[in-house]
């Protein structure tokens with residue numbers, strides 16, 4: 452399908468400014484961004500009439516579709532064994548969960564869905580577009596990160612059952628032991644060319660640095676334990692939640708690690724959240740951290756992330772930095788900056804037209820386009 456969006460004010464995330472131009476969409480991609488494109492080229496014409504056009508927002512840490520905010524339950528946590536790298540998020544996602552419609556209508560076009568944090572090595576996270584009838588329609592990348600969890604959650608699942616891990620020592624010890632076995636397996640394979648073991652093969656993309664670990668860590672010491680282990684093995688990683696990151700940033704400021712903050716507006720429901728502060732978003736940004744703002748659905752709903760960042764801008768966060776936290780920063784953290792996160796020729800046609808500033812609470816999405824298709828329209 453070809454679509455021509457005319458007369459939009461297009462937000463350039465990389466420069467932090469609006470340009471007036473038309474956008475031609477063809478074969479699911481952004482084909483041209485120019486002034487006064489020829490109307491005859493298009494099949495479907497959308498007159499943006501001076502409205503703002505932004506790249507689709509991205510939520511890089513979500514359990515949407517797998518852990519509902521209603522009564523359908525939790526398919527994100529397989530808490531029968533603390534190490535379950537073979538669990539794949541997409542096998543737990545219901546594409547018809549109503550939350551997908553809610554976040555599409557709030558401008559979100561891509562999510563990283565991840566297993567929960569009840570297990571130490573919890574399983575495989577996937578990148579999905581928010582529009583489609585089946586996982587196949589939505590899938591961008593299946594195995595895109597391996598989820599790990601430090602701290603209270605795995606302890607509170609297994610400790611009361613008198614199983615390991617019941618302490619933080621066991622969390623690090625068990626993760627390290629599993630990774631050592633995986634590395635030994637890969638070394639053996641290289642030397643002896645023995646037959647493949649499908650379980651240990653799961654770790655190959657992590658060991659070969661093709662994908663990052665996605666690390667759930669709230670408390671400062673948990674964050675530093677995670678970094679210590681990643682550095683021992685030379686793995687790539689993102690630090691998710693990062694609740695006490697502002698208390699230990701001196702230790703990590705030069706490491707250029709993507710940090711995925713969230714959920715915002717959180718209730719301090721457990722001890723390790725006690726030092727959480729929304730102020731940290733601005734402080735960490737000023738220290739040069741590449742922040743992505745995430746919902747951790749169902750702990751918050753992605754539709755409120757833009758309002759949260761609007762409040763942070765009111766409190767002094769730079770506007771363009773706030774927009775980057777929902778666009779180019781998560782695209783980079785998920786290794787798909789070549790496809791999404793900004794409005795550029797050749798990128799996926801994931802575009803959102805707003806009747807105002809997206810960080811302003813009264814603004815509505817008028818149209819959401821995903822993969823070059825109209826996925827939501829307000830009228």
Ligand SMILES: O=C1C[C@@H](C(=O)O)NC(=O)N1
Pocket residue numbers: 528566567568569604667692747750
């Ligand atoms: O299972 C969970 C719970 C939640 C938390 O931070 O407690 N965050 C997660 O990422 N997964």
